[in-house]
Amino acid sequence: MIHPRSPHAEERAAPTPPGGRARRRLRRRRDRRGVALVMVLGAITVLTVFLTELQEETSTELSAALADRDALRAEYYARSAVNLSRMLIAAEPSVSSTLAPMLAIIGLKGNFQVPVWKFTDMFLGPFNAQLVEPGAAPPAEATGEASAAAGKNLGLTGGGRFELKIVDEDSKxxxxxxxxxxxxxxxxxxxxxxxxxxxxxxxxxxxxxxxxxxxxxxxxxxxxxxxxxxxxxxxxxxxxxxxxxxxxxxxxxxxxxxxxxxxxxxxxxxxxxxxxxxxxxxxxxxxxxxxxxxxxxxxxxxVLTVWGSRKQKVNVTSANAQMLLTLTCSAEFVDIATTPLCTDVNQQTAFLTVASLVQSMTGGILFPTAKDFVDAMTQKTGNTLGAMLGQQLKAMGVEAVKFKPNATKSLGNKTSFLSIYADGVVPGNKRETRVRIHAVLDLTGATKITDTDPGGADPGGGGGDTAGAGEPSGAQNGAPPTPETYEKQVRSNPAGTIIYYRIE
CATH class of the missing domain: 1.10.40.60 (EpsJ-like)
Incomplete structure (x- = not known):
């Protein structure tokens, strides 16, 4: 306690000079200046970190969801390609019989399979990518002519596509x-x-x-x-x-x-x-x-495969040039020591060049039959495709090959095992999603698609529909086929059996 008469009391009791209190308040306020800014900056920093982390998590989850979505779409594009391929393969007998007269004109004679699987772009192109831009008028509306772009349920929506490759396993x-x-x-x-x-x-x-x-x-x-x-x-x-x-x-x-x-x-x-x-x-x-x-x-x-049947002959119609050279120089077929083609690199190069060139010109068909293959390699004269190819080989310096007796009995021109490589592709902003399906098809038990009822007419003859020759079952007096007819044809399994299926 300060005594009233002490000098400190007088000093304490002295009146505050004018403006002193205001100056003290200003000084105290000046000492606290910037605290609010620091607090605001701290809050902004915390919110920025929080929002950045939230945005990163959200972006990651969104990217994962989009990736899963695109992968699913790509997978089903690939599945569609596999199903379309089976439809095309099932139609091969009809295509072969239709094209046989035209192919005979250019020298492709014989009872052989036309490798329709080598022309997937031609046959299955309308079912692949989008045919017209969204909102654009199809060409049919602009020109008045029929066009695949004017068809319904054709093409893939959403900017996706599939890439397809069908390979003959019996040619390996x-x-x-x-x-x-x-x-x-x-x-x-x-x-x-x-x-x-x-x-x-x-x-x-x-x-x-x-x-x-x-x-x-x-x-x-x-x-x-x-x-x-x-x-x-x-x-x-x-x-x-x-x-x-x-x-x-x-x-x-x-x-x-x-x-x-x-x-x-x-x-x-x-x-x-x-x-x-x-x-x-x-x-x-x-x-x-x-x-x-x-x-x-x-x-x-x-040229190697692990699918096929032991009894199936090597298909020389679909075999590539390297495989044909391998077959020709096999000790099973020729005496390698006395066959210049099997020991001379220059002759091998000439053979591969000619064979690859002819295959590219004929759409993959080099030898319609095993006889054509023998005629070409032995350089037999004649007007067959094999004989003409043999003369081309002779002109390129390839000497004739002498086969062992009955050596070509294991050669053929049919296939029963096909590999389908279908890639579903979905383009994105900065990436492209791909899913590949590899399916191996066994055509051993496949039946041919026909216009007649596989079950035939009513065996009892008691009131069943009887179709005329060449008429679809159930078609009487121009009536359309019945659903039962289509069911029987589907159950006949013309597209073969899938024995291997892998999604990558």
Whole structure:
């Protein structure tokens, strides 16, 4: 407590000079200036971080949802392509019979399948991308003429499309023939001869002089034996020596896969997929790109397959040039040592050039029948397509080939197994969504689409509808076919059976 008479009391009781209180308030206010700004900036910073995180999460979820949506759309575009392909393949017998007279004019004679699957753009194009821009008038309205763009339920909406490739598996080397325990050694020898023919050209020597994918040195016969032993149900190592005195086996199968540290052993069962070939010993990336899958974007260039029937003959009509050369130089068909085409690189190059050129001009058809193939390679004279091609080969310096007796009995011009590669494509703002479906179709049990009732007329003759020759069942006096007729035709399964289906 301050005494009233102390100097501090007098000082305390002194009146405040005018304006002093205001100055103190101003000083205190000046000391607190900027606090609100700091608080506002802090709040903005917190809100910015929160909103940025919220926007990022929302954008991520939206992108994921759009990706799932586009992937689903792409998958169903690919499914549509597979279904359309089966429709086209089912119509092949009708197309072949219709085009046969016209093809005969240009020398394509014989009872063969027209590979309609090579013309998917022509046949299935109207069902693919959008035919007209949204809101634009179809060409039919502008010109008064019929147009596919004026049709209903044609084209894909939403800017998507599909890319389609159909490949004949019977025109390739079927390695799974070696898995058939009924055919005996003959099938394995045939497959081994074709594999050695594929790998034998001298330009591939460097590939077998370096270490393979397992870090080992594997020659051609070793890799050939490994491919056959994987599918061969026996426990004996198969010898890919195709000479007359070669042994059928070189002893029990070894434990190579375990020895080099691989977590599996020989399967001794058929290949389930084409990608399973990756597991074979000696399968390096260079070997894969050279002999197994030369062009991943074009499966038609492959010469190996794991789908097909042991009894099915190799289809020379759809085989590519490399496969035809492999067949010609197989020890199953010719004596390699006395066949210049199989030892001369220049002749092989000339053959591949001529064959590829003719295939591009005929839409993929090179030899309508196996006889045409023999006529061309033996350079027989005549006016057939094979004979004319043989003369072109002769002009290019390719010498005639002498086949062994009955060597071509395993060649044909029909196919029963087809691979459908359908890519559904959905373009986006900064990305493109693709989904691929690989389906393998077995046409072994497929029936031909006909205009008549598969079940025939009423066997009892008691009041059932009886269609005339060439009339659809149920069509009487011009009446349209009944739904029961279509059901019977659908149940006849003209599009074959899907034996392999994979979505990537």
């Amino acid at each position: 080397i079927n390695i799974n023939r070696a898995a058939d325990d009924v055919g005996g050694i003959s099938d394995q020898i045939a497959v081994g001869a074709q594999l050695l023919s594929l790998m034998s050209p001298a330009q591939y020597n460097a590939l077998f002089e370096e270490r393979d994918g397992d870090g080992q040195f594997s020659d051609r016969a070793t890799v050939c034996s490994a491919l056959i032993d994987w599918a061969d149900p026996g426990d004996q190592t198969f010898s890919c020596d195709v000479s007359a005195n070669a042994p059928s086996s070189t002893g029990a199968e070894d434990s190579f896969y375990q020895t080099v540290g691989l977590p599996y052993q020989r399967k001794n069962a058929p290949f389930d997929s084409f990608e399973e070939l990756r597991l074979i010993r000696g399968m390096s990336d260079d070997f894969w790109a050279t002999f197994v899958d030369p062009d991943p974007n074009n499966p038609d260039k492959r």
